[in-house]
Amino acid sequence: MQWLQRWFAARGKSKPWQEYRYLAIDLELTGLDAGKDEILSLAWVPVEPPTIMLTQRQSFVINTAATLGQSPAIHGLTRQHLQQGSDLIEGLCKLEEDSAASEDTLWLFHHAPLDMAFLRQAYQQRGRTFAPPAVVDTLALELKTLKRRGKAAEMEGLSLDKCRARYELPAHPGHNALEDAIATAELFLAYCYRNFHDQPHYLSSLLR
Amino acid sequence: MDNVDSTRAFLSGCTPFDRLTEDQLQYCLQHLQLHYLCEESLEQVVPKDRPQLYLIKKGVFDLVGAQRQLIERLEPGDLFGYPSLMTRRPITNRLKVINDGLLYSLAQTPFDYLCQHNAQFSDYFARALGDRLLTESRSQEHDWTQLSVADILARQLIAVQGTCSVGDAAHIMTENKVSCVLVVDDDRLQGIITDRDIRSRVVARRQSYEQPVRDFMTTPVINLDWQAPLFDAMQAMTSENVHHIAVVRDSRPVGVITATDLMRQQRSEPLFLVSQIRKATTVEQLEAIARLVPEHLHQFAHRVVDVRLVGDLLASFTDAFNERLIALYQHQHGEAPFPYVWLTFGSQARRDQTLSSDQDNGLLLAQYPDQQQDAWFAGLADFVCDGLARCGLKLCGGNIMASNPALRLSEQAWVQKFKGWILEPDQDALMRTNIFFDHRALYGDTALFERFDKAVTELATNQIFLANLAASSATLAVPIGLFNRFRTQKREDEQEVIDIKKSGIAIINDIARIHSLAAKVRDCSTPARLQRLIDIGALNTGDGTDLLAAWRFLVQMRWSHQLNQAVPDNLIVPDNLDSLARRQLKAAFRLIKDAQDGLALTFSRGAF
Numbered sequence: 001m002q003w004l005q006r007w008f009a010a011r012g013k014s015k016p017w018q019e020y021r022y023l024a025i026d027l028e029l030t031g032l033d034a035g036k037d038e039i040l041s042l043a044w045v046p047v048e049p050p051t052i053m054l055t056q057r058q059s060f061v062i063n064t065a066a067t068l069g070q071s072p073a074i075h076g077l078t079r080q081h082l083q084q085g086s087d088l089i090e091g092l093c094k095l096e097e098d099s100a101a102s103e104d105t106l107w108l109f110h111h112a113p114l115d116m117a118f119l120r121q122a123y124q125q126r127g128r129t130f131a132p133p134a135v136v137d138t139l140a141l142e143l144k145t146l147k148r149r150g151k152a153a154e155m156e157g158l159s160l161d162k163c164r165a166r167y168e169l170p171a172h173p174g175h176n177a178l179e180d181a182i183a184t185a186e187l188f189l190a191y192c193y194r195n196f197h198d199q200p201h202y203l204s205s206l207l208r
Numbered sequence: 209m210d211n212v213d214s215t216r217a218f219l220s221g222c223t224p225f226d227r228l229t230e231d232q233l234q235y236c237l238q239h240l241q242l243h244y245l246c247e248e249s250l251e252q253v254v255p256k257d258r259p260q261l262y263l264i265k266k267g268v269f270d271l272v273g274a275q276r277q278l279i280e281r282l283e284p285g286d287l288f289g290y291p292s293l294m295t296r297r298p299i300t301n302r303l304k305v306i307n308d309g310l311l312y313s314l315a316q317t318p319f320d321y322l323c324q325h326n327a328q329f330s331d332y333f334a335r336a337l338g339d340r341l342l343t344e345s346r347s348q349e350h351d352w353t354q355l356s357v358a359d360i361l362a363r364q365l366i367a368v369q370g371t372c373s374v375g376d377a378a379h380i381m382t383e384n385k386v387s388c389v390l391v392v393d394d395d396r397l398q399g400i401i402t403d404r405d406i407r408s409r410v411v412a413r414r415q416s417y418e419q420p421v422r423d424f425m426t427t428p429v430i431n432l433d434w435q436a437p438l439f440d441a442m443q444a445m446t447s448e449n450v451h452h453i454a455v456v457r458d459s460r461p462v463g464v465i466t467a468t469d470l471m472r473q474q475r476s477e478p479l480f481l482v483s484q485i486r487k488a489t490t491v492e493q494l495e496a497i498a499r500l501v502p503e504h505l506h507q508f509a510h511r512v513v514d515v516r517l518v519g520d521l522l523a524s525f526t527d528a529f530n531e532r533l534i535a536l537y538q539h540q541h542g543e544a545p546f547p548y549v550w551l552t553f554g555s556q557a558r559r560d561q562t563l564s565s566d567q568d569n570g571l572l573l574a575q576y577p578d579q580q581q582d583a584w585f586a587g588l589a590d591f592v593c594d595g596l597a598r599c600g601l602k603l604c605g606g607n608i609m610a611s612n613p614a615l616r617l618s619e620q621a622w623v624q625k626f627k628g629w630i631l632e633p634d635q636d637a638l639m640r641t642n643i644f645f646d647h648r649a650l651y652g653d654t655a656l657f658e659r660f661d662k663a664v665t666e667l668a669t670n671q672i673f674l675a676n677l678a679a680s681s682a683t684l685a686v687p688i689g690l691f692n693r694f695r696t697q698k699r700e701d702e703q704e705v706i707d708i709k710k711s712g713i714a715i716i717n718d719i720a721r722i723h724s725l726a727a728k729v730r731d732c733s734t735p736a737r738l739q740r741l742i743d744i745g746a747l748n749t750g751d752g753t754d755l756l757a758a759w760r761f762l763v764q765m766r767w768s769h770q771l772n773q774a775v776p777d778n779l780i781v782p783d784n785l786d787s788l789a790r791r792q793l794k795a796a797f798r799l800i801k802d803a804q805d806g807l808a809l810t811f812s813r814g815a816f
Contacts, residue, residue, distance in 0.1 A: 049249070050245065050248075050252055050253055051241055051242070051243045052241070052242040052243070053241060054212070054215075054241050054242050055240070057212070168266070168307075169310075170266065173214050176213070178212055179213065179214055182212060182242070186242075186310060189244035190308070193244055193246045193308065194308065197246070197247070
């Protein structure tokens with residue numbers, strides 16, 4: 001019956017959000033401009049609600065010659081770390097592979113546009129097609145929720161830790177790709193279970 | 209950089225993960241999963257069919273038992289799930305979500321790996337399991353004996369005023385189809401009048417039905433609080449030989465429980481046995497009834513979850529035999545020349561005898577007897593001690609019996625004797641005289657016993673005496689050794705055994721006794737003493753309830769052991785226990801060891 005499911009999925013019908021698999025992804029960058037800055041590390045952890053599959057976590061530090069500038073102060077990655085790292089292509093291939101592991105895989109970010117721009121750039125520069133699955137963004141979700149409640153997002157704050165705090169999740173040691181990816185996964189689960197508990201929500205609620 | 213530093217930091221702060229070596233911690237980090245736990249995800253995160261170890265990262269959850277009793281409130285850093293992992297028994301406890309949160313899980317295989325490779329880690333869980341099991345056995349499944357009086361109180365209160373005529377009272381009883389009515393004035397319980405009272409006290413004596421009920425009622429009435437366990441009602445009926453018990457709430461009468469109500473629970477054959485004992489007219493009859501006792505205990509044990517109640521029941525039987533023997537002697541030889549008290553000591557006094565207990569008793573006389581008077585008491589003592597022996601209560605090897613003239617003493621002489629034990633103790637005597645400090649009046653003059661008991665209670669607070677008692681109790685070895693291993697002894701058949709009476713129950717009895725003497729607690733049974741000590745703050749609640757749990761566990765184990773054995777001894781073969789019982793036993797011994805050390809610290813200054 002799988003073909004039937006796929007057919008329904010193709011018609012825009014979606015299953016409850018808990019039945020999908022999400023890869024919570026985070027990147028550490030030398031700056032914010034996808035055109036000239038570079039990826040220093042790439043990490044993700046699969047989420048199969050209600051479980052964050054820590055055992056399947058992936059983390060790559062990239063061996064890059066990029067100018068670090070002031071960024072080590074933020075992400076803590078020094079030249080030495082980077083030199084022991086791997087080629088970005090390894091991480092990208094692994095990410096492709098993990099994404100294809102199941103039909104129902106989605107990508108999950110906190111503030112997707114930035115990371116997506118870097119990933120698109122990275123794939124295309126290496127001559128690979130960039131064909132990401134549907135993307136869920138916890139920042140966008142939280143922004144929408146705040147607006148619906150009539151709250152000013154600028155006042156409340158939308159940083160990962162600010163958002164987490166609204167769900168009573170503790171501050172986390174940030175600016176490490178894997179820690180951020182896990183923190184995003186936690187926030188995502190808290191967001192969905194807290195906001196959706198009254199009635200079933202389908203994937204469309206997350207993508208709209 | 210594959211490490212999640214925050215998880216590592218969190219684990220390093222949680223016992224027993226802080227005992228892992230670097231490699232083991234790495235291994236552990238590779239095998240953890242993280243879950244969001246809320247009402248909705250509960251079944252997925254904590255599946256009933258797959259035990260895992262859980263570590264709480266965030267949130268608050270209540271661990272509740274099969275009977276919905278709270279076992280533990282779990283907060284960040286707390287662990288659960290290990291009992292099923294360790295025992296491979298099905299999961300029976302449930303989780304209740306108080307605040308949503310996150311928790312780590314570790315599956316069976318990595319858990320086993322860590323246990324095999326780190327002794328401290330596995331030892332931690334062995335201990336935690338033992339403690340948990342003790343906690344759970346404390347709040348175990350409920351059976352009928354645990355029902356409260358209120359649970360079976362079906363009828364509305366039927367009461368009349370003291371001035372109501374007997375005729376009207378009889379009318380009300382007939383109307384309501386009841387066999388008794390309470391007499392209540394201004395919400396206060398005055399008395400009770402039953403069918404039988406009306407027959408024997410009014411009709412048979414040709415009294416006028418117009419007289420008020422208060423002239424014929426029984427007063428005071430045996431009564432129980434509405435929340436008292438049903439078992440107490442049964443005990444009250446057997447020990448007071450009544451068929452009706454008034455039930456009060458905040459000292460206001462709310463109803464009556466009858467023997468029929470209890471029998472309706474289908475569980476009250478013990479009542480019949482006790483009433484048979486009370487009706488017996490010869491020692492031969494008592495002997496015949498006594499032969500039925502073990503069978504009754506067996507049947508009773510099968511029906512109740514809590515085997516310890518078998519001990520209470522046996523105590524009721526023994527008391528009934530004892531009282532009946534005294535009554536038979538008085539029937540044959542006339543009333544006593546002057547007031548006296550039949551004292552019981554040791555296990556009968558504490559109401560924790562077993563099928564192998566022997567008798568310990570004495571006589572407290574209101575005055576010094578002349579030769580003729582002494583003959584009456586000597587006759588009583590011989591008759592009762594011999595009768596008890598024929599009913600299965602072995603004669604005391606140490607001759608602690610009323611038939612021994614040295615234990616048939618006037619009040620003054622008894623107090624003098626205690627004074628000697630207290631003020632001039634020697635190591636040897638201490639062990640032998642311990643038993644006298646558990647005493648209870650089985651029969652006789654209440655005021656006389658009160659005076660005697662009060663005098664002894666005052667004397668026994670002597671610091672040096674208590675120090676000596678504590679020191680002598682500290683010499684008893686608790687059979688748990690290094691690395692949490694049992695210290696067994698060899699039986700004649702080369703089997704490695706542990707005497708759970710001598711090296712367990714008796715030590716708790718000692719500890720409870722010494723604390724009670726120091727705090728002038730006059731209860732006699734060990735659980736009653738411990739509870740009282742907790743209530744008055746002489747023992748801290750944690751230590752007290754731990755000891756109580758250990759005592760109950762050991763007594764329960766002893767009963768299960770004795771009821772399944774031809775020879776009722778106290779020797780447990782640890783190798784024959786399942787791993788669960790072995791762990792519980794270790795936990796109990798460890799608690800005893802701790803309490804023993806604590807006792808020595810509190811009292812031992814100035815011993816010998």
